[in-house]
Amino acid sequence: MMKKITLYICSLLMVSLVSCEEELDQIPLSEASTANFYRTPAEFEQAINGAYAQLRPFPDRYYDLSETRSDNIYGSSTTGVRPWDPVNDFARTLSNNELIEAAWNQNFNGIMRANTVLDRLNADVVSDETQRNRLEGQAKFLRALYYFDLVRWYGKLPIYSSVVTPAAALEIPRSSVPEVYDFIMSDLNSAMELLPDRWTGANVGRATSWAAKALLARVHLTRSGPDYGIEGPTLGVNEYDQALTLLNDIINNSHHAWVSDYASIFDYDNENNPDIIFDVQFQSGGLGLGSTLPGYMGVSSYFNTVPNIPSPQSSVEFREISDDLLNAYEPNDVRKAVTIQQGFTDDFGNVETRAFYRKFLNEANPGLDRFDWPINFPLIRYTDVLLMKAEAILRGGAGGGQQEVDDIVNMVRARAGLEPVSGVTLDMLLEERRLEFAGEGLRWHELVRFGKVIEKMNAWLPQEDELNRMPASIEPFNIIYPIPFTQLTVKRGLYEQNAEYN
Structure with missing residues (x-):
């Protein structure tokens, strides 16, 4: 299906400033770099497209840094030298890891692009107030999203509210996690007022006021998770009432609605x-605008058996679904077959019993190459809003009760073909979320948010670690990643490494 919106083309601005493939070690660009741009409303639209463009790595990143880190995946490779191995194995030497560095650089690149739009936006060039408000709202939503991604990976961060010179950036230290959250929430509250409740035509897929409200609700829930004492993303602030108000607004007033068929x-x-x-939009056609995720989560030996699939789709290494996740599905749960490819026979006749994610895979529509899968990646779903509401109620948010929690969970279970349950607890809800969103990159963050990451992972590690590469147990410092080594060396003493990392 042809996409209605192409958000991820490198605009003329981004071609002139930095290529789509290049990553910045520091955010700022000089004033001279943009002197000949931002002269028409169309150029601002190109620029906001450039800010959306930094969402393109999100699907692979969520697979690398959340799914692989969690109890959903056992990702130790045969050689132990793949980029994700240290992530999977909880290595203390991750500061030099390319995945950790890319997450930092790509998010801050997105923040720089959003800041550039905000700095330049003015009524003299964009005279239409509605268009100007929508540009500002999108930029603030994206800036908040990039910062939220960063604070969950790294904890404390430098806050850039505008584009600064490289020299000025070297004087901006990391701010505390509460200060970063204040910045995120300010942007989202502003975006809620500036963005439309929906887009039409070619603009479908852009951020809406409902997306801002849903993301802010997730921020409130994350902040409210137990404080692990590490200056990480959870602060124990008990903002469940605030989350519940936002979630009820989406449920009662938005155009988003229940979809009865899970696979659809x-x-x-x-x-x-x-x-x-809200999702990350992709488009096929050989233009470099497609997704790599379906092939990245798979394995070449599988794709070699399927006619007309461009090869190679991924590395030859399995990151196999953990036995724990496979066994968590009840019989007849339709989500399992949608989400997981469990076994196949390769082109040499060998039977492969290991499993991998196939949720975003359609063998009949592979695109032109391994970078070209035409499938969007969801960042926030209506089902997530419903289950976040159940979470907020169970945590004591005012205005709901046990029956409402049970009803929400049983809606999800009924769609999955399962019998209803009663007396849903937080542990039951966490497990239901695991099965519903497997492969969507939420698992690690939810283990942290629910206060279960140490307990769950320490029970899981000895059961799954067949190659004996993981530690016997993890500690709270493992909840966040280290600051990339390249950032520590730009100016000695500007940033202090997160505790316990080399």
Whole structure:
């Protein structure tokens, strides 16, 4: 299905400033770099597209840094030298890891692009107030999203509220996590007022006021998770009432709605369906605008058996679904077959019993190459909003009760073909979320948010670590990643490394 919106083309601005493939070690660009741009409303639209462009790595990143880190995946490779091995193995030497560095650089690149739009936006060039408000709202939503991604990976961060010179950037230290959250929440509250409740035509897929509200609700829930004493993303602030108010608004007043068939949510011909509140948009056609995720989560030996699949799709290494996740599905749970490819026979006749994610895979529509899968990646779904509401109620948010929690969970279970349950607890809810969102990159963050990451992972590690590469147990410092080594050496003493990392 042809996409209605192409958000991820390198605009003329971004071609002149930095290529789509290049990553910045420091955010700022000089004033001279943009002197000949931002002269028309169309150029501002190009620029905001450039800010959206930094969402393109999110699907692979969530697979690398959340799914692989969690109890959903056992990712130790045969050689132990793949980039994700140290992530999977909780290594203390991750500061030199390319995945950790890319997450930092790409997010701050997105923040720089959003800041550039905000700095330059003015009524003299964009005279239409509605267009100007929407540009500002999108830039603030994206800046908040990039900062939220960063604070969950790294904890304390430098705050850039505008584009600064490279010299000025070297004088800006990391701010505390509460200060970063204040900045995020300010942006989202502003975006809620500036953005439309929906887009039409070619603009479908851009951020809406409902997306800002849903993201802010997730921020409140994350902040409210137990404080692990590490200056990480959870602060124990008990903002469940605030989250519940936002979630109820989305449920009661938005155009987003329940989708009765689970598989159809991820159907290539049903993108931007009512379950999708905000996603990363991709488009096939050999233009470099497609997704790499379906092949990246798979394995070449599988794709070699499927006609017309461009090869190689991924590394030859399995990152196999953990036995714990496989066994967590009840019989007849339709989500398992949608989410997981469990076994196949390779082109040499060898039977492979290990499993991998296939949730975003459609073998009949692979695109032109391994970078070209035409499937969007959901960042916030309506189902997530419902289950976040259940979470807020169970945590003591005012205005809901146990029956409402049970009803929400049983809606999700009924769609999965399962019998209803009663007396849903936080542990039951966490498990239901695991099965519903497996492969969508939420698991690690939710283990942290629910206060279960140490308990769950320390029970899981000895059961799954067949190659004996993981530690016997993890500690709270493992919840966040180290600051990339390249950032520590730009100016000695500007940033202090996160505790316990080399």
